[in-house]
Amino acid sequence: MSIAVIGAGAFGTALAISMARGGGDVALWARDISSLQETRQSPRLPGVNLPDSVSVTAELDEIAQADTLLLSVPMQSMSSALSQISAPLDGKSLVACCKGIDLASLTGPAEVLRQKKPLATAAILTGPSFAADIARGLPTALTLACEDDEIGQSLQLQLSTPALRLYRSTDVVGAELGGALKNVIAIACGACIGQGIGDSARAALMTRGFAEMTRLAIHLGARPETLAGLSGMGDLALTCMSEQSRNYRFGLSLGRQEPFDPGITVEGAKTAEAVTRLSQQVGLDMPICKMVYHLSTGQVSVTDAIRTLLSRPLKEE
CATH class of the missing domain: 1.10.1040.10 (N-(1-d-carboxylethyl)-l-norvaline Dehydrogenase; domain 2)
Known part of the structure; x- marks a missing residue:
């Protein structure tokens, strides 16, 4: 199953690096890809190179072809980002990696995912973590929450790496x-x-x-x-x-x-x-x-x- 990360800020880039180290190819979406493609480094994560297995793209519909999409965009921007993806994302897993409450709907990221892409499965990746630690491969433990426990188990196996340990929950x-x-x-x-x-x-x-x-x-x-x-x-x-x-x-x-x-x-x-x-x-x-x-x-x-x-x-x- 393929993985894509939407959002090339510090946390999104760190997740892409971690997923790539865990094995397999990862696509990373950014608005401006010129610097990432040229230097293979994020200015927000100095000293950490993108693995060769991380591809960078500015095309949202291209990245939407992945089976699992990690959305690492600010909470207040998530609704807009999802609206820019024309594909319905039927049957895919959308994992929100932001933390907050949407000001417009007063709901969390999972409900925003459900409202925008109702045919996809919403999940949450959250917990005590700094992007720099994840990018450097330091041991980190997070919570992966998904109401569908069967899909949650699949995501847990897919997204866990030797340094990133995910604990599963159905309490989104x-x-x-x-x-x-x-x-x-x-x-x-x-x-x-x-x-x-x-x-x-x-x-x-x-x-x-x-x-x-x-x-x-x-x-x-x-x-x-x-x-x-x-x-x-x-x-x-x-x-x-x-x-x-x-x-x-x-x-x-x-x-x-x-x-x-x-x-x-x-x-x-x-x-x-x-x-x-x-x-x-x-x-x-x-x-x-x-x-x-x-x-x-x-x-x-x-x-x-x-x-x-x-x-x-x-x-x-």
């Missing part, structure tokens, strides 16, 4: 919400450290943030054990504690009152807005996510955000 909602919401909490943790209020405060934000993640996910039908796994707690721990995380670095810049490169995609900022609207719709209290939304849009300062959270009424854990 839990997997995608864990991946989406941890980015929001990472922004909060970055702002906390950037403001200089300490590791104890960060630990509190991670813990209470995890409670918010779990609260919403279970309300929407997820299983709590999914949130305790790689796609939830595992990804939360990694993203909230490393400057390799774009969301954490964005939070650091907010806490330090420093400018942040607008060309860097920060999925957690849009997710904070989407989850604030979604939580209001379903009647759930998610104060940290709401505060990150207000913080990332400049509606409150970090100092005011901290003061507001600390002044909330005392309650049982």
Whole structure:
């Protein structure tokens, strides 16, 4: 079975490299292929060459011929990217590798896949991972979520490599919400450290943030054990504690009152807005996510955000 990756950012390129190392040919789609074809390197993954078995193309309909398509495009761009593929993709497996909630539909990537390509099978690849680690072949474990467990088993075998270990789940909602919401909490943790209020405060934000993640996910039908796994707690721990995380670095810049490169995609900022609207719709209290939304849009300062959270009424854990 053939594999194609749509999106030649750091993560998409890293996945293409990893899949190629696992054996077989991989097609990688990029808008601008001239540099990749000439240098066989991505500027976002310096020092890592594309294997010879990775072909690069700018033709979406060409890449759509693959049996399995990994979509590594930003969450807010996924719907548009799928609309540009004229082929119906009947019977193919579409694996979303982004993390977030679509602002237009307030749904996760799996539902966007189903809406755009209903005759394909939707799956999610998520968990604690940095593109540089995957590209360098460092050991990484991820969650592969697919409601059809038979197809999920096939994808697990197809996409696992000696260095990339995939754990299977049928809980798509839990997997995608864990991946989406941890980015929001990472922004909060970055702002906390950037403001200089300490590791104890960060630990509190991670813990209470995890409670918010779990609260919403279970309300929407997820299983709590999914949130305790790689796609939830595992990804939360990694993203909230490393400057390799774009969301954490964005939070650091907010806490330090420093400018942040607008060309860097920060999925957690849009997710904070989407989850604030979604939580209001379903009647759930998610104060940290709401505060990150207000913080990332400049509606409150970090100092005011901290003061507001600390002044909330005392309650049982």
